[in-house]
Amino acid sequence: MKHVVDMAWTDKLAFEGDMDGHKVIVDATEEAGGSDLGPRPKKLMLTALAGCTGVDVIMILKKMKVEVEAFNVIVEADVTEEHPKRYYKMKVIYQFKGKDLPLEKLEKAVKLSEEKYCGVTAAYQKAMDVESEIRIVE
Secondary structure, three states, rough: OOOOEEEEEEOEEEEEEEEOEEEEEEOOOOOOOOOOOOOOOHHHHHHHHHHHHHHHHHHHHOOOOOOOEEEEEEEEEEEEEOOOOEEEEEEEEEEOHHHOHHHHHHHHHOOOHHHOOOOHHHHHHOOOEEEEEEEEEE
């Protein structure tokens, strides 16, 4: 299997592509010479991680018959000072809201995503430190 993304340069520093029938635009800030028409490409790495593991966790919790009221995946990343500026550490915060949520099942769902199912996590773990935290909020 192969995934392909074709991004076409549109103007200044903006690129537009099609991903599974969805239009995606990336751009740089105006200060950097772009038009700020879309997110920065590097930050999409955080989005990819949050989306991948988030989908896994919700699917696993549904199979466990655990109902959450709300769920957020927050990804924080540390960037090197020198070029090429890259992420060297990420922290994934799994934030759950619900009544009487079983912590052991939340932990199991997160662990399964991180260690077995999420391909983005697997790739990033080879390149940097990736840690996680589970939070239950009211």
